[in-house]
Amino acid sequence: MGRDAVSSSKLEAGDATLISQNVEHIKSTTVFISGNSTVAYGQESGSLNLFGIYDTFFEIGNLELETGRLLSEEDLSNKSKVVVIGSGALTTLFGEEAKATQAVGQSITVANKKMEIVGVLKENGGSAMGRMSYDDAAFTPYSTAESILGNQANMMIVVLMDDVDNLQTGMDDITSILRVQHKLKASQADDFRIFDPGSIVGAAQSSANTMSLLLVSIATIVLIVSGVGIMNVMFVTVAERTKEIGIAKAIGAQKQDILTQFLAESVILSIGGGMVGAILGQVIIPILNKFEGWYVVPSFSGVILAFTFSAAVGLFFGFYPALKASKLDPVDALRSE
Template sequence: MVKVFLIIRIALRALARNKTRSLLTTLGIIIGIAAVIAVVAVGQGASSMIKSQISTLGSNLITIFPGSSKSGGFHWGMGSQQNLTVEDAEAIARECPYVTAVTPVVRAGAQCVYREKDWATSIQGVDTSFQTVRNWDMAEGAFFTEADVRSATRVCVLGKTVAERLFEGQDPVGETVRVRGMSFRALGVLAMKGTTAWGQDQDDTIVTPWTTVRRVLLRSPFNNVNQILISISSIKVLEEARRDITSLLRQRHRLGPGVDDDFSIMDITEVTQTITQVSRLMSALLAVIASVSLVVGGIGIMNIMLVSVTERTREIGLRMAVGARRRDILVQFLAEAVMLSGIGGIFGIGAGAATAHVLARVNKWPVLISPGAVFIALLFSAAVGIFFGFYPAWRAARLNPIESLRYE
């Protein structure tokens, strides 16, 4: 143990002789380790955030869009074709055994006004099953009723963002909000859901009966819908539920054998897989950049250690002359290389943590810096020091003591 501390002290003393050179040598390691820490911290934080946000959508949620994804008719949140109807939603609820709740969705955009305040938001026309399907509670007030849906009543439920923008802390229940110039009575406010993994504010919305959107806002006599949202009994019966829904809709839409579906079905597992794949791709790309930085830093350490061996040739010869073994010289120079990379690793961990927190503030992502990530970063930096420091240390150990003492 005493010998280990002695080796460390001698290594630190040798590095302290050229502080500026030692600091510049560690820059590559600092950048590489900082990148590793930042990638891991942001990646783990993003993964945690995605899982929590996916859960807000509903783990048993299936979404049907009009138009086939193969033909380009599918688009996030809206359908470019209009071949899904309220009757389709009712048939799914009635005939598919694994389905527990269904709601049609008719969308519209609108400028909403309350007194002197206004806010542009999305309007979702749904039925009373919406809360069950989306697993969305009320923060205050109440949801609309079946009677409101049947009579296309001008009532609405506000998302948290809309309520805050228009009412700024006041109680909106019972107040009148103007949507596209028409008066709607606010029945309540939905509980906060937050932002989705793809950046959409779920709380920036107003929910109203689908009949109200279709007949009052859009003034359309048709029953076409932009989406059908479905809740199934369990994620375990997902494939069976998809099969039943597909079969039913193909039958209702009179699609013969060999004809592509004129609708697209997406479940929460597909959303999760897509986002996870993108996250992994970005992490892999950043990991490659971090690896390149570590290699460049390692080459820098090797070059500086080779220069150090040349500069200290007489010192090496003198140590050998007074009894130092080749192994001692090897260990000493290897220790200096590991110390260089280790110091770079420590500073890199700090820089990486700071970078991760800055990214988190800018992008509003959580960061998770685990002890395992710190340990791996230190292990990487030590490995770089050993790998790139071995050759200079080996050259130092192979010097002839007599020739070294003659070196000028």
């Protein structure tokens, strides 16, 4: 299935009816308005996305209930002062350790109006039509949101097509219908915007993949440079300890013993660098998380992986210097100054 979204401050609810009646291959249509609103509970407050919706919105948006109930037709007709909140909004208002069941039944203030929380949604991780986060949102009946958001509300019509192959045709038909409905001349630009949320998500995913590739490339270069540095250090170490190697061989040390010793030193040197990096990471991550748009969570598996790579780099780049040390002739080594 494909999904279109039509956004404009000049849209009307009647446009959605017109679209659903005149565009083929539509599975369902819904309308919502949205805007930022101050939400508070006790001493905690924050700015959240407030959505004024119809009861069909949750199904079209693939939103699942964690606890409580969703909005009903009765809430819409009665202009009930009730809200369903996302998982991020739950954390904002009730703290990191709050459980969804604790929030249901509580009263919060939305734009200076008392409203009751009737439900909490499961974490979605997605966004409203590729834009506003569902998790950091509060959902209230369309009729209730109209009085709260007023002229600041941005209306969107969401159209769910029966097949993704019909998406482009549907978008073209919607454009034609709205231009006629809004009485736009051929020379005038659209006073609305139609977009496919899937394309936005795809673009974001493409950017994320590019960034991941860039980071992997940088990490690879850093590993190679670090490995070459370790190799040079080990070559210098072997040169400075040539006489020591000769003495060790003279008293019975085997090639394998010398090889193991210098490999171990190379690995220890490499792991030491990895440890410094891990400590710096733990210091830098909390600083990064203070900036908006950044949220990095350190993981134990990531640290283990970093140390594993460090050890592997030490083994790989330290092998040749260690092999060279193990092959030194003890007589020549003892003669060296």
